[in-house]
Amino acid sequence: MRVATRYSHSIPKLVCPDGEDGLIISTDNLNHVIEIDKEKMLMTLESGVTLSQLIDEAAKSGLALPYTPYWWGLTIGGLLGTGAHGNGEFDGGMKAAKVSLGVLGVISQITLQLQPMFKRSVTLVTKNDTDLSDQVTVFGRQHEFADITWYPSQKKVVYRVDDRVSSNESANGLWDHPGFRATPSLALIILRSTEEDQEKRGDIAGKCRDGKLTSDILIKSAFGLTNDGVVFKGYPVVGYQNRLQASGGCLKGLKDGEITACPWDPRVKGLFFHQTTFSIALSKVKDFIQDIQKLAIIAPQSLCGLDLYNGILMRYVTGSNAYIGKQEDSVDFDITYYRSEDPKTPRLYEDVLEEIEQIALFKYNGLPHWGKNRNVAFVGAIKKYEKGREFLKVKEKYDPLGLFSNEWTDQVLGLKGGLTIVKEGCALEGLCLCSEDIHCAPQKGYLCRPGKIFKDARVCTFVQAMNR
Ligand SMILES: Cc1cc2nc3c(=O)[nH]c(=O)nc-3n(C[C@H](O)[C@H](O)[C@H](O)COP(=O)(O)OP(=O)(O)OC[C@H]3O[C@@H](n4cnc5c(N)ncnc54)[C@H](O)[C@@H]3O)c2cc1C
Structure with missing residues (x-):
């Protein structure tokens, strides 16, 4: 028995019930905000409410949730399921239920502590990556909503200098991330077939050229930031939290029979990728970045493909007391890259990304994002959590028969073998x-x-x- 949400975004097999007789409980209709207590700044909502709804409803009452993922489409239940995050800590409640993989039962309602609405001021600063490994450890402490986008093949970094400012500042900035907008399906098909063709022909120079073009366009267009919801006139972009914290234009796009779609929509033969996402403790992140830089020197073109998917996104996450959440202050790395339709066809420079994945997970003990990643990322993952055993005890207490578990959750929690599948390719x-x-x-x-x-x-x- 597993819980599925409106869009079921998680990439691993979290949602599949086992066998033919499994049940799926949908939270699609659990989509109501139940109560907002303005005085105490508490919001009670059903677990299928999306981040977009949550942000809108809170804003109507002059309230805001400070640290969230950047994408509107995930639900509050799904967010607690995998421990999805933006910058800072999403604080949602009990230590086991905060990140639960859905194995403790169904979460029906959640009460969140909000804050008074506030404004932020965002400036994106582009620099070379020479001192990135030093900057990364301090930058997150200097700016409340800091993040970093890194293009290692171009030795280029975009720092998001992003802080609270006085609400008296007059401006109405907006963030509408281009990667989350309704995109013509034809454009997605062309992008995909271009990359497939480059992979087939071994045209790494073409990937480097297109990757650079993509990042140049994004940087020039301020990654979708505008000063007034229409045009970008320059930094800083100042605006209310609800307009700058997340976006998802394609969710609100026209129902046009897939003439346009979210870029990852499987109904369109558009983007098809792997996502390797993990967090590295702040104390180790300098060495990790230097390792990637060494690889980029040995194989300069090997990471060009990342630029087609907007480089490596680095976000700061605060240590949490969730049993299987982030144990200490860390940097979360999001890496998206080409995946062949044919599982036996290797990618160009296959080895370099595999090495980065293994360096992150095994050399620096990185913690995999539960809602992303490939099987290898979860090898030994549960043993990395000091409170992993506590989590299993709570699971045993709440659901002794394992009714809410499936083969995948048993595997990633170390209760069952078969996580790695050894076969040709x-x-x-x-x-x-x-x-x-x-x-x-x-x-x-x-x-x-x-x-x-x-x-x-x-x-x-x-x-x-x-x-x-
Ligand atoms: C475009 C895009 C952008 C993303 N951006 C980010 C980001 O910025 N940061 C980040 O951390 N992640 C991000 N993700 C990953 C995503 O947020 C997580 O995978 C998230 O968990 C998905 O939420 P969902 O509502 O789709 O949940 P699902 O994927 O459907 O569910 C996740 C897990 O939670 C369980 N679950 C869901 N609801 C309940 C409930 N009510 N009770 C019990 N169990 C439940 C499910 O069974 C499943 O195990 C992104 C994904 C996409 C597609």
Whole structure:
């Protein structure tokens, strides 16, 4: 028995019930705000309410939720399910239920503590990445809503300097993230087939060129920020929290029979990608960034593909007391990259991203985002949580029969094997860590080799015929 939400955004198999007889409980109609107590600034809502509804309804009462994910479409129940976050800590309640994977039962209602509405001032500053590894540890403490977008192949960084300002500042800025807008399906199809073609032809220069063009356009267009909801005239962009914290234009787009769609909509043959998302403790993040920089020096074009998906997004998350949430102040890394429709076809520079994934998870003990990632990210994940056992005790108490668990939740919680699936080509899809060439694509020249800088990594590396 599993809970599904309106859009069911999580990538891993969290929602699938087991076998033929499983039940899915939908929270689609649990979409009402029940009560707003303006004086105490409390909002009680049903768990299927989306972030967009929550933000709008709170704003009508002059209230705001400070730290949220950037995407309107997730539900408050789903957010608690995976511990989804923006910057700072989303504070939602009990230690086990705060991040629950849905294994404790169904959350029907939630009461949130809000704050009085406030304004923010945002300036995006583009610099080179020479001192990024030093900046990253301090920048998040300097600006309440800081984030960083990094294009390692271009050695370029965009710092989001973003703080509360006095509400007397007159301005009505808006953030409408281009990646979340209704996009013509035809454009999505063309983008995808261009990348497929580049992958097929080994045209890494083409990917670098298109990646740079994409990031240049985004930077020039202020990533969708406008000073008045219409045009961008310059920084800073000042506006109310509810207009700057998240967006999702494609959710409110026309019902036009998929002439336009959200860029990841599976009904359109548009973008198809892997997402590797993890958080690294602030104390280790400097070394991690330097490792990525070393890889970018050894293989300069290897990370160009990331720029097509807007680089590496880095957000600050505060340590939480949730049993399987972030244990300490950390930086969350969001990495999105090409995925072949054919699971046995390797990506260009397959090995470099695999190495980054393994460096993050195994060298620096990164914690995977429960709602994203490929199987390998969850190997040993539960053991990384000091309070992992406490979580399992609560699960045992709330649901001793495991009615709300499925095979996947048992696997990621370490209660069942089978998380990695060892078969031909398994490492390409992140189903396994390669230990033999057959786990890569030997017939295409991709063999299982140690990492370039993290020798414990095992990655699918393209090896020239004469060196095989
Ligand atoms: C475009 C996009 C942008 C995103 N941006 C961010 C971001 O900025 N930050 C971030 O951290 N993540 C982000 N994500 C990931 C996403 O937020 C998480 O995967 C989130 O959990 C999805 O929420 P959902 O409502 O779709 O829940 P689902 O994916 O449907 O559910 C997640 C889990 O919660 C359980 N669950 C849901 N509701 C309940 C309930 N009422 N009771 C019990 N269990 C429940 C489900 O069974 C499942 O296990 C993004 C995803 C997309 C597609």
